[in-house]
Amino acid sequence: MGILLGALAGFLGTQATMVPLGYCALNPEHHMFFNLSIIGQTTSVNAVLLCAFLLIFAASWAFMLAITEFHHRWVTKKRIFGTEGHTPGAFIRHNFTPWIFLSPTIIGLGLFTYYPAVQNFMLGTRLVRRGTANTRFVCLDNFATLLTNSLQDAHYYILSDGFFLYAEHAEYLAVLGVSFFYTFFIVILVNVVGIAIALLASHKIRGAAVYRTLIVWPYAVSGVVVGVVFGALLAGEGAGFINLLLQKLGLPAVPFLSDPWWARFSVVGAATWVKLAFTILIYIAGLQAVPQVLLEAATIDGANAWQRFRNVKLPMLMPYVFFVVFLTLNYTIFDLYAIIETLTEGGPVYATTNLVVDVIKTGVENSDIGKAAALSIILLFIMLGLTYWQFRVMGRRTNYEMI
Structure with missing residues (x-):
């Protein structure tokens, strides 16, 4: 079961990374996996092999931890509250008042934390020099x-x-x-x-x-x-x-x-x-x-x-x-x-x-x-x-x- 979950997490993790990048790792322009005969001969290929392994490893662990945490919380809540009666979190799901009060914080985090983080990742995939307007993917x-x-x-x-x-x-x-x-x-x-x-x-x-x-x-x-x-x-x-x-x-x-x-x-x-x-x-x-x-x-x-x-x-x-x-x-x-x-x-x-x-x-x-x-x-x-x-x-x- 762990191997199947790890394989699924590795696939989803690599897809989540490659889809926004347009599968550039398969593009021969960037010396990635297009030609298997050059593996180990170029800097880019060596690094991408390592990056792919790290991504799959990280995604696998993240997925396994998420499943473990979800199972632990589900079992704990079931023992405490039973299978019938009030479901924890139902008030938040069916009441929009908490979300209204949280909206300024959520908007602030989105604008000043998560959006810059995404932009930073996109900058990491480009050749950017300070003071020049031209960039290259x-x-x-x-x-x-x-x-x-x-x-x-x-x-x-x-x-x-x-x-x-x-x-x-x-x-x-x-x-x-x-x-x-x-x-x-x-x-x-x-x-x-x-x-x-x-x-x-x-x-x-x-x-x-x-x-x-x-x-x-x-x-x-x-x-x-x-x-x-x-x-x-x-x-x-x-x-x-x-x-x-x-x-x-x-x-x-x-x-x-x-x-x-x-x-x-x-x-x-x-x-x-x-x-x-x-x-x-x-x-x-x-x-x-x-x-x-x-x-x-x-x-x-x-x-x-x-x-x-x-x-x-x-x-x-x-x-x-x-x-x-x-x-x-x-x-x-x-x-x-x-x-x-x-x-x-x-x-x-x-x-x-x-x-x-x-x-x-x-x-x-x-x-x-x-x-x-x-x-x-x-x-x-x-x-x-x-x-x-x-x-x-x-x-x-x-x-x-x-x-």
């Missing part, structure tokens, strides 16, 4: 150039038993590797350090309100200011505050912004410093919601501080951890542009360029609107995949009834 060649050039030229290093993948060259996979580098380290640091500081700040001591305010204050600082401040701190030998301090101590200068790895960790440090403030605030609120009765009972049973945290506080904090991880994922993907641009400008040699910076540089600085649109579409699917993973994996371990 190139089907999926923008995606082909991104994917195949990266696959052919990138070199990889496997770190920590394959958990982290890094691509060295300044191609799309390199940018993708940098983005996952930021996400991995920032999410871990923000949560681990945030919980540690929240545990210290949650104790009832004199002046708690003052230092809690000072801890949260960096959240109000803009990314541009953060980049400028950290740039002054981490500048090269004889210029940055930290390197001047190291020089006074007789230690060698550290190339914080000129060495690729140091530059990446500098961005991670600046971004973590900003995001920590809001994270600490959330975790302090979560720790205050932990019932003291449970902590006292654990103490009476002989639990030490670590056991009380692991068995009582951490399970109670899981809904807050889920929320913070979700926000931090979005932050690392979409909100690092200001810090990166002011601190390193994406360098040295694209070493700190993430996905959003690459989209902006491609579209604005290189004037390649079509390729930038293709980049943003791939970014959308990456973000959807990360969000789905988070809700499926972390959502199962989160118990909201404990709040």
Whole structure:
């Protein structure tokens, strides 16, 4: 049954993509599947093979998830409401008043969200240069150039038993590797350090309100200011505050912004410093919601501080951890542009360029609107995949009834 549903979803998914494009993948003009003898010989064909697989895979999963969710909801409603009587949702279906009140929001979303998204997809299939009126339809060649050039030229290093993948060259996979580098380290640091500081700040001591305010204050600082401040701190030998301090101590200068790895960790440090403030605030609120009765009972049973945290506080904090991880994922993907641009400008040699910076540089600085649109579409699917993973994996371990 799963194979049949997957095949049906793959067919519908590819049709939903190819029909608006006029089946351009079958057009020999675009080097697609018209001549099977050239498969593997051209950039476009290699990429379209990969794109077709990804589309079929994504469509299959989407269809299966939709069927599973529909079945789950149908069974749940049947158990709760029975087979007879009032049907949930009947009021909304037969009453137009809710739709009247929702119409401004629906119209706004259609005009300013969904219509631009469709236009962005259409731009991704065209050769568009900023400042020129002429455009040319190139089907999926923008995606082909991104994917195949990266696959052919990138070199990889496997770190920590394959958990982290890094691509060295300044191609799309390199940018993708940098983005996952930021996400991995920032999410871990923000949560681990945030919980540690929240545990210290949650104790009832004199002046708690003052230092809690000072801890949260960096959240109000803009990314541009953060980049400028950290740039002054981490500048090269004889210029940055930290390197001047190291020089006074007789230690060698550290190339914080000129060495690729140091530059990446500098961005991670600046971004973590900003995001920590809001994270600490959330975790302090979560720790205050932990019932003291449970902590006292654990103490009476002989639990030490670590056991009380692991068995009582951490399970109670899981809904807050889920929320913070979700926000931090979005932050690392979409909100690092200001810090990166002011601190390193994406360098040295694209070493700190993430996905959003690459989209902006491609579209604005290189004037390649079509390729930038293709980049943003791939970014959308990456973000959807990360969000789905988070809700499926972390959502199962989160118990909201404990709040």
